[in-house]
Amino acid sequence: MTRITKAACIGGGVIGGGWIARFLLAGIDVSVFDPHPEASRIVGEVLANAEKAYAMLTGAPLPPRGRLTFETSLQEAVSGADWIQESVPERLDLKRRVLTEIDAAARPDALIGSSTSGLLPSDLQRDMKHPERLFVAHPYNPVYLLPLVEIVGGEKTSKATIEAAMERLVPIGMKGVHIVKEIEAFVGDRLLEALWREALWLIHDDICTVETLDDVIRYSFGLRWAQMGLFQTYRIAGGEAGMRHFLAQFGPCLAWPWTKLTDVVDLDDALIEKIGKQSDEQAAGLSIRALERIRDENLVGILQALKAGNDGRGWGAGQLLKDFERSLWAAGGGKTAAIDPSGPLKLVETKVSPAWVDYNSHMTEHRYLQVFGDTSDALLRLIGVDLAYVEAGRSYYTVETHIRHLGEAKLGQAIHSTCQILAVDDKRLHLFHTICDTESGAVLATAEQMLLHVDTEAGKATPAPAAVLDKANLIATAHAKLPPPDGAGRHVGQKR
Numbered sequence: 001m002t003r004i005t006k007a008a009c010i011g012g013g014v015i016g017g018g019w020i021a022r023f024l025l026a027g028i029d030v031s032v033f034d035p036h037p038e039a040s041r042i043v044g045e046v047l048a049n050a051e052k053a054y055a056m057l058t059g060a061p062l063p064p065r066g067r068l069t070f071e072t073s074l075q076e077a078v079s080g081a082d083w084i085q086e087s088v089p090e091r092l093d094l095k096r097r098v099l100t101e102i103d104a105a106a107r108p109d110a111l112i113g114s115s116t117s118g119l120l121p122s123d124l125q126r127d128m129k130h131p132e133r134l135f136v137a138h139p140y141n142p143v144y145l146l147p148l149v150e151i152v153g154g155e156k157t158s159k160a161t162i163e164a165a166m167e168r169l170v171p172i173g174m175k176g177v178h179i180v181k182e183i184e185a186f187v188g189d190r191l192l193e194a195l196w197r198e199a200l201w202l203i204h205d206d207i208c209t210v211e212t213l214d215d216v217i218r219y220s221f222g223l224r225w226a227q228m229g230l231f232q233t234y235r236i237a238g239g240e241a242g243m244r245h246f247l248a249q250f251g252p253c254l255a256w257p258w259t260k261l262t263d264v265v266d267l268d269d270a271l272i273e274k275i276g277k278q279s280d281e282q283a284a285g286l287s288i289r290a291l292e293r294i295r296d297e298n299l300v301g302i303l304q305a306l307k308a309g310n311d312g313r314g315w316g317a318g319q320l321l322k323d324f325e326r327s328l329w330a331a332g333g334g335k336t337a338a339i340d341p342s343g344p345l346k347l348v349e350t351k352v353s354p355a356w357v358d359y360n361s362h363m364t365e366h367r368y369l370q371v372f373g374d375t376s377d378a379l380l381r382l383i384g385v386d387l388a389y390v391e392a393g394r395s396y397y398t399v400e401t402h403i404r405h406l407g408e409a410k411l412g413q414a415i416h417s418t419c420q421i422l423a424v425d426d427k428r429l430h431l432f433h434t435i436c437d438t439e440s441g442a443v444l445a446t447a448e449q450m451l452l453h454v455d456t457e458a459g460k461a462t463p464a465p466a467a468v469l470d471k472a473n474l475i476a477t478a479h480a481k482l483p484p485p486d487g488a489g490r491h492v493g494q495k496r
């Protein structure tokens with residue numbers, strides 16, 4: 001799979017900032033051009049939120065963050081970049097000018113994506129010398145968490161460009177959908193605008209407030225849409241007879257006066273003030289950045305729930321996250337930086353994610369097991385038991401775990417986990433893990449585990465090969481010199 005090696009972002013506002021974070025956190029160097037005097041502060045704040053969100057989103061090893069540079073000219077920014085993302089304000093004249101400048105300065109094989117929400121790529125590429133490499137790459141806010149990108153070509157865009165763009169989105173955890181015919185606003189914004197138009201009428205006509213309208217969405221179909229979209233949701237709503245019955249029953253309503261159709265409400269001063277006032281009341285003093293953090297925590301929780309859906313196989317955006325994590329493990333998981341076996345190995349660093357917190361407002365018990373499981377997995381990769389090893393039919397299975405809960409981990413808290421090998425023989429790995437608060441070093445939980453080496457096809461324990469045992473023994477020999485960890489060998493109910 002071909003990867004982006006260097007990205008350039010022209011425009012670093014809401015969307016440019018999101019793209020910058022997406023690229024950097026995928027390990028890609030990014031150079032930015034944005035004449036706004038506070039561009040670097042704005043991008044820095046978006047990036048800080050994105051890093052916080054990623055720490056909660058995944059325990060998979062992210063690559064080292066890409067290098068971020070701000071340039072004083074567009075030409076310097078695009079130099080050497082193989083993906084250039086334009087995210088300047090939504091004005092055709094401005095975008096055409098900027099895209100023409102990018103076209104003149106970019107390397108010949110660079111792909112040029114525009115974040116436009118609705119302008120036609122054929123209009124955008126009109127003045128370009130190499131229009132075949134221009135496409136719309138329309139993302140959704142926040143770009144670093146929402147994976148979708150609508151890829152739309154214009155009359156002069158080449159097929160190869162579309163294919164290359166779609167392919168390069170995969171390693172950065174995004175899902176490209178190719179919209180085969182160009183229309184204004186593509187698919188997503190066409191749908192959103194229809195809903196928005198209706199919403200503005202409902203406020204204008206005093207049917208409800210903005211808060212009630214948002215409640216109607218977020219307590220009902222908003223929850224459905226995140227996981228099944230529209231058509232699959234309606235298929236189920238047709239009962240056992242499915243979609244055809246649904247169409248027969250509710251199709252005729254489309255001709256009833258349920259909607260204002262394409263009438264556009266007049267956004268006069270009075271309506272703007274009414275919506276602005278109601279929106280201020282709804283925000284209850286929360287700043288935009290604070291609302292962004294709440295939104296991000298919620299999105300992380302939803303993505304993680306979807307990752308666990310469909311009997312653990314993942315569903316929709318959650319399945320995409322699962323695949324992305326798999327690629328992260330495959331790419332970086334085995335290459336743990338210099339291991340120092342003179343102490344317990346620090347193998348997992350993470351933050352307590354919203355989906356991990358229970359009704360007691362702290363990390364719930366099975367998430368401790370998840371972190372301990374991740375710690376065992378990290379150790380296994382270290383001794384050569386990686387994805388390729390497992391796919392070849394052998395692995396280690398956990399046969400016993402004893403967890404002790406000694407402290408509380410709260411939402412967003414930075415925690416890490418260490419591993420001490422207690423014993424190794426040809427079939428068994430006896431491990432002792434400790435989860436600590438990263439700031440204070442306080443011990444929050446420990447787990448003692450026994451793992452058995454298995455032939456996964458036969459479903460039987462089998463001796464591990466020398467290559468694995470040698471690596472495990474090297475660490476175990478060093479760990480044998482450490483004092484036995486406090487709590488090792490304890491059983492439930494034992495007095496301290």
Ligand SMILES: NC(=O)C1=CN([C@@H]2O[C@H](COP(=O)(O)OP(=O)(O)OC[C@H]3O[C@@H](n4cnc5c(N)ncnc54)[C@H](O)[C@@H]3O)[C@@H](O)[C@H]2O)C=CC1
Pocket residue numbers: 010011012013014015016033034035036039087088089090098115116117118138139140141
């Ligand atoms: N805000 C949103 O929800 C979404 C916006 N988009 C699209 O993304 C694009 C950017 O929108 P936002 O980020 O929301 O706008 P924004 O106003 O937050 O950011 C635009 C940035 O472009 C910079 N800029 C202006 N002229 C420039 C130039 N000549 N060269 C380089 N930078 C320049 C500005 O200083 C500003 O930082 C638009 O095409 C918009 O339709 C796409 C998806 C969602």
Ligand SMILES: C[N+](C)(C)CC(=O)CC(=O)[O-]
Pocket residue numbers: 117139140141189192
């Ligand atoms: C309002 N908007 C048209 C800029 C929205 C988008 O383009 C996509 C989004 O993130 O909702």
